[in-house]
Amino acid sequence: MTDIDHMTTNPFDDDKLHEECGVFGIFGHKEAAAHVALGLHALQHRGQEACGIFSYDGAQFHSHKAMGLVGDNFSDSAVMSQLKGSSSIGHVRYATTGGTVIRNVQPLFAEFEFGGLSIAHNGNLTNTQAVRRTLVRRGCIFQSDMDTEVIVHLVAVSLYATVEDRLIDALRQIEGAYSLVAMTKNTMIGVRDPHGVRPLCLGKLDDSYILASESCAFDIIGAEFVRDVEPGEVIIINQDGVKSIKPFGDNPSRFCVFEYIYFARPDSQIENRSVYEVRKAIGAELARESGVDADMVVPVPDSGVPSAIGYAAEASMAFELGIIRNHYVGRTFIEPTQDIRHLGVRLKHNANIRSVKGKRIILVDDSIVRGTTSKKIVDMMRQAGAAEVHMRISSPPTAWPCFYGIDTPRREKLLAGTHSVEQMAEIIGADSLAFISIDGMYRAVGEAKRNDANPQFCDACFTGEYPTRLQDHEDDVAAQREPSLPLLAEQGK
Numbered sequence: 001m002t003d004i005d006h007m008t009t010n011p012f013d014d015d016k017l018h019e020e021c022g023v024f025g026i027f028g029h030k031e032a033a034a035h036v037a038l039g040l041h042a043l044q045h046r047g048q049e050a051c052g053i054f055s056y057d058g059a060q061f062h063s064h065k066a067m068g069l070v071g072d073n074f075s076d077s078a079v080m081s082q083l084k085g086s087s088s089i090g091h092v093r094y095a096t097t098g099g100t101v102i103r104n105v106q107p108l109f110a111e112f113e114f115g116g117l118s119i120a121h122n123g124n125l126t127n128t129q130a131v132r133r134t135l136v137r138r139g140c141i142f143q144s145d146m147d148t149e150v151i152v153h154l155v156a157v158s159l160y161a162t163v164e165d166r167l168i169d170a171l172r173q174i175e176g177a178y179s180l181v182a183m184t185k186n187t188m189i190g191v192r193d194p195h196g197v198r199p200l201c202l203g204k205l206d207d208s209y210i211l212a213s214e215s216c217a218f219d220i221i222g223a224e225f226v227r228d229v230e231p232g233e234v235i236i237i238n239q240d241g242v243k244s245i246k247p248f249g250d251n252p253s254r255f256c257v258f259e260y261i262y263f264a265r266p267d268s269q270i271e272n273r274s275v276y277e278v279r280k281a282i283g284a285e286l287a288r289e290s291g292v293d294a295d296m297v298v299p300v301p302d303s304g305v306p307s308a309i310g311y312a313a314e315a316s317m318a319f320e321l322g323i324i325r326n327h328y329v330g331r332t333f334i335e336p337t338q339d340i341r342h343l344g345v346r347l348k349h350n351a352n353i354r355s356v357k358g359k360r361i362i363l364v365d366d367s368i369v370r371g372t373t374s375k376k377i378v379d380m381m382r383q384a385g386a387a388e389v390h391m392r393i394s395s396p397p398t399a400w401p402c403f404y405g406i407d408t409p410r411r412e413k414l415l416a417g418t419h420s421v422e423q424m425a426e427i428i429g430a431d432s433l434a435f436i437s438i439d440g441m442y443r444a445v446g447e448a449k450r451n452d453a454n455p456q457f458c459d460a461c462f463t464g465e466y467p468t469r470l471q472d473h474e475d476d477v478a479a480q481r482e483p484s485l486p487l488l489a490e491q492g493k
Contacts, residue, residue, distance in 0.1 A: 020198065020263070020405035021106070021122040022046035022213040025089035025181040027188040027237045029208040033062075033083030036090040037074040039210070039217040044070055045265055046122070046213060047094035050105040054118040056185055057085030061116045065105040089183045091120035094407065104144045107183075110152050114163050115185045117155065121148040122213055123177035123198045124405035127471040131173060150174065164189065164236055168247050175468045177256075177404035177458075179229070181211045188237040195254040195467050196231025197404050197458050199270050202242070209237045214268040228271055231255075254467040256404065257457035260445055261395045262303050262366045263406075273445060276306050281444035282394045282436055283310025283364060290434035291315055292362065292390050298322035300365035300377055301349070307394035308364035322356040322384075323349050323377070349377065357385035363430075367395045369408070371415035374428040382429070391430040396438050396462040397421065403470050408461065438462060 022043030026032050033055045040051055051073055052065035062083050066073040070092060074080060091106035107120040125131075128147040131154070136142070140153045154170030155163075163184050171178075177197035182189040190211040192200045203210040205223035212218060215225045229235055232248040255271055256263075266276040286307065296318040299308035302325060312319035326348055361381060368374050374391065381389045397416030401408040411417040415424055425433035438459065439449040447456055460466045 020046060020124070020407075021094060021120075022092045022217075023089070023120040023122050023179065023181045023200070023211070024091075024213070024217055025087075025120070025183060025188050025190070025211045026205070027087050027183075027209050028239075029086055029205065032086050032088035032208075033090075034080060035205070035210075035221050036088045037070060037080065038220050039212055040070045040074075040090045040092050042217040042220040042265075043092055043213055046263070047092040050093040050102075051091065052093075052105045052107055052120075053083055053088060053090040054107045054109060054183065055083040055085040055088040056116075056183060058185075061109060061118065061185075063107075063109065063118075065102065065107075067102060067105070087183055087188060089118055089120050089181050089188070091122075104146050106146075106148060108144070108146075108148055108152055110156065112156060112163075117152070117163065117182060117184055119148065119152060119180060119182040121151065121178055121180040122200075122405060123179055123193065124403060125150065125174050125178065126176035126403050126468055126473065127174060128176075129472045129475060147176075148180075151178075151180070163187065164234070167191070168234060172248070175471065177468075179213065186238055190229055190235040190237075192229045192231055192233055194232035194248040194251040195458070197254055197256050197467070199255070199259060199264065200229040201270070202226045202229055202235060209242055211235065211237075214264055214270065216265045216268040219267070225269065252454055252467075254455065254458040256406075257441065257445065257459050258395070258402075258406065258461065261441075266306055278445050279306035279394065280310035280313075282441065283307035283312075284314035285440040285444050286364070286392050286394060286434070286436050287311045287314035289437060289440050290392060292432060294360040294362045294388065294390060296320045296322065296355075296359055297362045297364060298356065298381075300363055301325040303366040304364045304394070307366070311362065311364055311392065317362075320352075320355045322352050322359075322361060322381070322386075324352050325349055349380065351380050351384035353384045356381055358387055360388040361386050361390070363389060363391045365391065365393055367398050368393055368415055368424065368428070369398060370413060371424065371428055374430075378429045388431045389429075390432045391425075391428065391434075393433070393435040396435050396441060396459075397424075398461050400461050400464040402461050403466065403473060404458065404460075406461070 024036050024039035026035050033053055036053050050067045051070045054063045064079050089107055107118045109118045125147040128150050131150050135153045151170050155166045158166035158169040160166045160169050178193045179198040179200035180191050199213055201215055203218040203223045203225050210223055218225050231253045232246050234245045236243040260278045264275045268275045297308050297312040299305040378389050399416040442450045458467050
């Protein structure tokens with residue numbers, strides 16, 4: 001792939017941890033699909049590559065799936081009028097497994113002996129390849145290369161009678177992270193994996209119940225936030241109301257702490273914590289841990305804003321918008337020539353020169369992945385005349401890849417996976433660089449410190465301690481170590 005081929009997304013996309021996916025479902029509302037479209041719009045930050053909605057009208061299922069944004073695909077009255085029924089589920093996607101093609105767009109749908117089942121999944125399974133091989137040997141025919149379809153086939157081959165029991169049977173055979181919403185002709189089901197890595201919450205609008213990845217999706221339709229779905233909990237919604245069961249036993253909660261740092265919308269409430277308040281608290285911890293004499297705090301917009309506010313307040317320092325973001329740069333921007341590739345950073349961010357010239361500034365950002373963006377931002381501040389540029393990061397160094405639904409590079413491509421903080425500072429060109437400590441991050445979310453024996457969150461991207469087995473990854477590593485057949489033949493000569 002050439003550099004020009006690679007520039008099919010904006011120039012920042014390969015240097016950020018990508019959002020995973022978002023799910024939304026509503027049961028028992030006469031305008032179900034319209035509410036799902038609005039809910040997905042609120043969850044658009046979790047995936048911008050594709051979106052889909054299924055509905056059921058008492059007689060048949062209806063669907064519309066497309067590449068691109070919710071607003072571009074579900075604003076047409078002709079499309080929405082086809083999505084009839086009082087039950088509906090939807091999905092916004094960023095691909096972490098499976099290619100970016102229409103056959104991989106969720107929700108997925110299949111016909112079973114009990115009727116149709118539509119399913120939408122946020123997360124990533126860590127034993128997909130192993131389970132898929134077993135299913136293929138049994139005669140299952142896959143239509144996509146997504147891990148979600150593994151769940152569909154496991155439901156198909158289950159010998160249990162009810163759809164609820166068949167789904168639970170399927171989920172007992174998979175590992176990894178999943179929050180999912182499923183819909184049959186008379187039931188909606190929400191499930192969160194036993195460790196609760198990915199978020200899922202329950203809401204209510206009049207007499208209708210809702211399941212969504214984040215509480216901000218309730219706000220857009222005027223619904224009430226009821227509670228978070230608990231780790232390992234199965235929520236069953238039907239005409240009789242809501243039933244909760246916990247079939248997977250007791251497991252320690254390992255909610256993804258990066259949801260608080262970056263992924264979730266600031267106006268969401270997750271696990272009884274305000275995302276916005278946590279991000280401000282992280283900034284305050286940063287100021288206490290790694291304060292430096294400077295004139296102003298400047299956020300790298302938009303994700304760095306709450307932490308920068310917290311930092312500035314704790315340090316009694318001016319908060320200034322020294323970088324202005326262009327909100328009209330989409331993910332499908334294509335640069336016209338390779339010659340102006342170096343201007344790519346200015347497509348999305350531009351220096352507010354009069355604010356930063358001659359000033360000692362503290363840049364606050366949420367993470368450093370490859371480091372290319374941080375270097376360009378620091379360079380931009382230098383060119384704007386900043387006297388000093390200090391960078392503060394509201395997460396610990398991201399040194400390990402995620403296998404639970406966040407698209408991260410391999411460890412050797414992560415700057416913190418191969419360099420010390422001092423080396424990273426030199427590479428990005430900052431006068432100083434500091435990350436929040438692990439314990440500081442835990443303090444910001446309300447814990448005294450990290451419990452090393454039983455961590456309260458999934459923080460594997462910082463520590464390398466994964467809460468589940470990584471069977472597919474282990475198999476891939478083992479396969480790379482095995483000699484090829486020709487080599488074995490040569491050794492046998």
